[in-house]
Amino acid sequence: DTGVSQNPRHKITKRGQNVTFRCDPISEHNRLYWYRQTLGQGPEFLTYFQNEAQLEKSRLLSDRFSAERPKGSFSTLEIQRTEQGDSAMYLCASREDGVNTEAFFGQGTRLTVV
């Protein structure tokens, strides 16, 4: 296993377009997280899956954002009608069940909305 994989690594889109990102977690990890990181800031939590169930969503996740993990394996994050304020690095992390298990992060997808 090569770790958490995110695609694409970079995405440039025009304002108003829809974009979709993919995350492939480490195969035995049940928990999957999405975070957003803007320049000069730490990552901010967006949403969390336990297997295929989306158990928590941040207030940062507006109605234009939707995330899925249909078979409890890979996950997608879609942003509809993108805005310039959506420009950020989108990070995915996965971990095994357990209270203090390590979260492994992907390298992220950098979104630029022009």
Added chain:
Amino acid sequence: GDSVTQMEGPVTLSEEAFLTINCTYTATGYPSLFWYVQYPGEGLQLLLKATKADDKGSNKGFEATYRKETTSFHLEKGSVQVSDSAVYFCALSDPTGGGNKLTFGTGTQLKVEL
């Protein structure tokens, strides 16, 4: 809600100098504490962690002690190397929330020069 405050950067040190990066936290529960590191062009990696008061996390010469009385988790290293140049993030996870999502500080960039 939970929050993490860490010293602003960039921090510039000469090789073999002593490093301290301050981190304090606010949490409603009894969190676990982490330091993550992000090397240029790479994803976030767990550097060390501590799960209860007075625990000391250590890795690669870095150390941090969980101080409940001062709500702090300062990162230290006795002798930094050029290869330690990276961005360091302090984070907490409240296990009582169930999701174990991470709350990050804003990050501190460290530059080590010869």
